[in-house]
Amino acid sequence: IAAEVTVSPLPAGIGRGALIAILDQSVAEEAEQMRRDFVANVSHELRTPLTAMIGFIETLRGPARNDAKARDRFLDIMEREANRMNRLVHDLLSLSRVQSEERRRPSAEVDLPGLLRSVMATMQHSADEAGVSFETEGLDIDLSLPGDADQLVQVFQNLIENAIKYGTSGGRVRIGLQRIAYEPLLRGPGWAIRVEDFGEGIDEMHLPRLTERFYRVDTHRSRAQGGTGLGLAIVKHIVNRHRGRLRITSRKGEGSRFTVILPETLQRG
Numbered sequence: 001i002a003a004e005v006t007v008s009p010l011p012a013g014i015g016r017g018a019l020i021a022i023l024d025q026s027v028a029e030e031a032e033q034m035r036r037d038f039v040a041n042v043s044h045e046l047r048t049p050l051t052a053m054i055g056f057i058e059t060l061r062g063p064a065r066n067d068a069k070a071r072d073r074f075l076d077i078m079e080r081e082a083n084r085m086n087r088l089v090h091d092l093l094s095l096s097r098v099q100s101e102e103r104r105r106p107s108a109e110v111d112l113p114g115l116l117r118s119v120m121a122t123m124q125h126s127a128d129e130a131g132v133s134f135e136t137e138g139l140d141i142d143l144s145l146p147g148d149a150d151q152l153v154q155v156f157q158n159l160i161e162n163a164i165k166y167g168t169s170g171g172r173v174r175i176g177l178q179r180i181a182y183e184p185l186l187r188g189p190g191w192a193i194r195v196e197d198f199g200e201g202i203d204e205m206h207l208p209r210l211t212e213r214f215y216r217v218d219t220h221r222s223r224a225q226g227g228t229g230l231g232l233a234i235v236k237h238i239v240n241r242h243r244g245r246l247r248i249t250s251r252k253g254e255g256s257r258f259t260v261i262l263p264e265t266l267q268r269g
C-alpha cells in the first residue's frame with residue numbers, strides 16, 4: 001500500500017497534540033498504472049500496422065520498383081493495414097465516448113426485440129459469408145426497455161460478430177431473449193439476452209479478463225480476423241451504463257455464451 005502521511009501540529013489554542021493525515025495512494029497509483037499500460041498498448045497497436053506499411057513503401061521504392069505483381073500484392077497488404085488502423089481508431093473513439101457517458105443514465109425507451117432483429121439483419125451478410133445461420137428464441141414479443149438504442153446496437157453487433165468469428169464455420173449462432181422474474185445481481189426483474197455460439201470456446205482461465213482493453217486469447221488470430229481487442233471492453237461499459245450485467249460462460253471445444261442482463265426499470269440514482 002502506498003500512503004502519504006502528514007503530521008502537523010495543532011493550531012495554537014486548541015490544546016496539545018498533532019493532526020495526522022493519511023492519504024491512501026494505492027487506488028490513484030493503480031489507476032495511473034492502468035492509464036500508462038493503456039497508452040503503451042495503443043502505441044504498440046498503432047505502430048504494428050504503421051511499421052508494416054513503412055516497410056512496404058520502402059520495398060516499393062527500391063527492390064520492387066518495376067515489379068507490377070509485387071506492387072499489387074503490397075498495395076493490397078498496405079490497404080489491409082490501413083483499414084486495421086482505421087478500425088482501431090474508430091473503436092478507441094467509441095470506447096472513449098462510452099466511458100465518458102457511463103455515469104449518465106439512458107433516458108429513452110428501446111424496442112429490444114426489434115433492435116435485435118435489425119442487428120441480425122445487418123449482420124446477415126457476414127453470417128452468410130461464414131456459412132453461419134441464426135437461430136432465435138423468444139424474440140416474437142413486444143417489449144420496450146429503458147436504454148440507448150445506438151449503444152445497445154453496438155453491444156449486440158460486437159457479440160454477434162464475435163460469435164460468427166469464433167464460432168464454427170457452417171455452424172449456428174443462437175440469439176435468445178428471456179424474462180427473469182428476479183435477478184439477484186440487479187435486485188429486481190430483468191431481461192436476459194443470450195448470444196451463443198458452438199465454436200471453439202474459451203479456456204476458463206481467460207474468462208475474467210476478456211473484457212479488459214486489448215485482452216485477447218490469441219492475438220494473432222484476433223488480428224488476422226480484423227479484431228481490435230476492444231469490442232468486449234466497449235460492451236462492458238455500455239452494459240454498466242444500463243445498470244446491467246454481462247455474464248460469460250464457455251467450454252473449450254463446445255462454444256460460448258454471452259448473456260447481457262438488463263434491468264426492467266431503471267431506479268433513480
Ligand code: ADP
Binds near residue numbers: 158162163200218228
Ligand atoms: P477482438 O477484436 O479480438 O474480437 P473482443 O474484445 O471482442 O476483441 O474479444 C476479446 C477476445 O475474447 C477475443 O480476441 C477472443 O480471444 C475472445 N472471444 C470473444 N468472443 C469469443 C467467442 N464467441 N468465442 C471464443 N472467443 C471469443
